[in-house]
Amino acid sequence: MLRATTQLPAGHAQGPAFDSVVLDHDQRRLRRRLLPLQGGGEVMVDFPQTVTLDHLGALQLDDGRLVEIIAAPEHLYEVLGRDAAHLVRLAWHIGNRHTSAQLEAGRILIKRDHVLKPMLEGLGARIVEVHEPFYAEHGAYHSHADSGHADSGHALLAR
Template sequence: MQHVHSYRPAGEISDPPIDTVTLPHDLRHLRRKLLHLSNGDMVMLDLKEAVLFHDGDRLVLDNGETVEVKAAAEKLFEVRARDTLHLIELAWHLGNRHLPAQIEDDRIVILRDHVIRSMLQGLGATVLDVEEPFQPARGAYHSHSSHDHGHAAHDHAGHDHSGHDHSGHDHAHHKHD
């Protein structure tokens, strides 16, 4: 079985990969895991630190060949707004709930959640069911190689946490007086 100890970001390698591994967004944050490739083979990923992989990133095998990470199609909501300002307002409401979001020029894509759908429709958004790869923004506290979510000078009294899910990631808050 081949092992993976390094990776290259999407676009850095032009040679074709020997295979692919397809994963949804919540399973692309990895450090050590047995991965099942599309051809049925398996490789052992064993990195020094956890990495948030994006579509097109390459896993480098011990023999120098690469495997391409593919973002799996997921059941999502496509959020459309009346205009640019409305889209910014909708993004603010989603960000206030710390929801993973893929933000584009004319839409926001989020995971399906009927409570959030109702909130968005109440705010005047058009919300459509879509199924496509999900590539949420990493955020200001995220890098390609880590998943730190610390908030400096962050006062929780200042914003709403209804519908707020902290599962799946570290969320250290430091209040400075």
């Protein structure tokens, strides 16, 4: 069985991958898991701590080969506000419900949720259904031993 014990960040420049794995947001946060390869077969990931795998990063196998990580498109809501202050208020309401969110300068992305959509619309948000990779922020209460903090180059609301 193929085994990966090292993760490489996006832009690692360690050479081409021999295969790839497509994972959604929740699947990219892992410590130990068997992952299906796109070309068939599987790879066992076994890290000492929980990590978040970068889109276009790689898993390095025991034999030195690389498996590229690809963030899978997901069904999301794009939450849009009237202005920056309104978007911050919407972000507060989303966070108050402990909902994973991707925060960007002009929008918030969340997983589609039939309860949150009418609540956000009631607060004046415009909601657009999108299908794209999801890079949610990790909460402040995750383990400080985590070695994976994938920013993936997305602009945060505070920037």
